[in-house]
Amino acid sequence: MKTEKPASAARHILLLNGPNLNLLGTREPHLYGSETLPAIEARLVARAREVGAQLATFQSNHEGALIDRVHAARTQGVNGIIINPGGLTHSSVSLRDALTGVALPFIEVHLSNIHAREAFRHHSCFSDVAIGTVVGLGSRGYDFALDFLLNR
Ligand code: CA2
Numbered sequence: 001m002k003t004e005k006p007a008s009a010a011r012h013i014l015l016l017n018g019p020n021l022n023l024l025g026t027r028e029p030h031l032y033g034s035e036t037l038p039a040i041e042a043r044l045v046a047r048a049r050e051v052g053a054q055l056a057t058f059q060s061n062h063e064g065a066l067i068d069r070v071h072a073a074r075t076q077g078v079n080g081i082i083i084n085p086g087g088l089t090h091s092s093v094s095l096r097d098a099l100t101g102v103a104l105p106f107i108e109v110h111l112s113n114i115h116a117r118e119a120f121r122h123h124s125c126f127s128d129v130a131i132g133t134v135v136g137l138g139s140r141g142y143d144f145a146l147d148f149l150l151n152r
Contacts, residue, residue: 010080018086
């Protein structure tokens with residue numbers, strides 16, 4: 001059976017996680033699940049490898065560091081980004097500008113359903129410029145985003 005991916009599939013993907021997501025699996029499991037970020041990252045790295053793609057991961061609690069990582073992606077041959085901007089989702093024009101500035105396609109992921117939570121979480125600075133969003137499906141949302149990029 002032919003298993004080749006279409007030429008436009010992303011082969012070098014960057015997984016970005018914003019502030020406080022390093023705490024995953026340690027607190028608030030009712031909101032964010034019980035899986036740790038290193039476990040999620042390892043699963044996605046393995047999945048990408050299985051199909052001959054490459055996945056780099058980066059988490060930071062600092063807006064500027066995330067922006068610098070997005071800029072670096074442009075020169076590193078990254079051709080797709082999966083991002084959970086954490087709380088910056090609702091405030092960071094600068095991180096949005098970095099993503100539109102490098103013009104790399106990205107998918108926005110949220111573990112929780114931000115639309116079913118406090119009103120201040122309903123607005124995202126990223127959704128209108130993302131390829132798509134996955135919200136409320138827990139850590140599986142990252143897997144769905146990766147599969148989409150790999151098969152796009
Ligand atoms: O649902 C999501 O993925 C969020 O991006 C998570 C952010 C929140 O500010 C967004 O509104 C929605 C918060 C990440 C904090 O993660 C923690 C994980 C475990 C314990 C404490 C915080």
